[in-house]
Amino acid sequence: MSRLNDATSAIPTFAVITSYNSRLGSKQLMFGKNPIRPPVAGDDGQLLQIVEIFPTLQGEGPFTGHPAVFVRLGGCNLACGFCDTEFEEFSPMRVGDVVTQVADLSREHHERVRRLVVLTGGEPMRQNIVPLCEQLLAHGFTVQIETNGTLWRAVPEGVHIVCSPKASQGVYHSLRSDVLSRVDALKFIISDTQDAYREVGEVGQHGRDIAVYVQPMDEYDAAKNAANLARAAMLAQRDGYLLSLQTHKIMGIP
Numbered sequence: 001m002s003r004l005n006d007a008t009s010a011i012p013t014f015a016v017i018t019s020y021n022s023r024l025g026s027k028q029l030m031f032g033k034n035p036i037r038p039p040v041a042g043d044d045g046q047l048l049q050i051v052e053i054f055p056t057l058q059g060e061g062p063f064t065g066h067p068a069v070f071v072r073l074g075g076c077n078l079a080c081g082f083c084d085t086e087f088e089e090f091s092p093m094r095v096g097d098v099v100t101q102v103a104d105l106s107r108e109h110h111e112r113v114r115r116l117v118v119l120t121g122g123e124p125m126r127q128n129i130v131p132l133c134e135q136l137l138a139h140g141f142t143v144q145i146e147t148n149g150t151l152w153r154a155v156p157e158g159v160h161i162v163c164s165p166k167a168s169q170g171v172y173h174s175l176r177s178d179v180l181s182r183v184d185a186l187k188f189i190i191s192d193t194q195d196a197y198r199e200v201g202e203v204g205q206h207g208r209d210i211a212v213y214v215q216p217m218d219e220y221d222a223a224k225n226a227a228n229l230a231r232a233a234m235l236a237q238r239d240g241y242l243l244s245l246q247t248h249k250i251m252g253i254p
């Protein structure tokens with residue numbers, strides 16, 4: 001058995017994903033069944049469609065392991081078949097109330113720990129999150145956005161942007177140039193069997209100083225997940241990418 005296989009078989013991915021799944025309970029995960037929702041028009045950013053706000057650890061990408069408060073915004077402009085998130089049960093919430101709730105939830109963090117807020121979805125750039133970002137930065141938070149890179153809002157310079165490019169019908173969606181010029185990291189989802197996700201795609205990162213992560217797709221199938229993990233690890237070693245695992249699933253936390 002190769003070193004690579006030794007390493008990947010040592011990670012108890014499937015048992016922990018089972019416990020993660022049972023924690024999700026009755027949530028209706030999207031798996032591509034969500035309505036396509038365009039950007040919110042005429043949005044002044046004062047009233048946001050919010051699914052949930054919760055404290056956790058950032059599980060993946062460059063901020064892995066950081067205590068964080070997640071703000072999940074409703075709706076997405078894409079519908080990916082592997083999407084294991086619920087983002088259609090949202091309610092309107094005033095931006096000031098979002099900031100207050102984030103501040104309350106992060107109060108227990110030790111003062112030496114980075115006060116990180118992750119804006120995720122769905123696709124958070126559907127909505128005008130500029131006022132939210134400005135207020136969070138003014139309160140001293142580090143702000144990170146998770147986006148698919150097809151939409152853009154002119155968020156303040158201090159905001160960190162992690163983009164996970166997505167494909168439809170075998171082809172990656174183009175990333176907007178304003179996203180590419182601001183993005184901190186690209187996170188490619190890797191599947192051993194889905195053609196569009198077998199390799200890291202070229203989405204405009206060539207020649208730019210952008211960190212590139214590879215992360216195995218969770219296909220809710222033990223054999224497929226093992227192959228996805230092995231392929232992501234192989235790509236990281238062969239081509240020099242950074243490996244990202246969904247450690248919140250390994251830990252069984254939100």
Ligand code: SF4
Nearest residue numbers: 076078079080083122
């Ligand atoms: S872009 Fe992200 S949130 Fe939207 S459907 Fe795809 S995986 Fe889900």
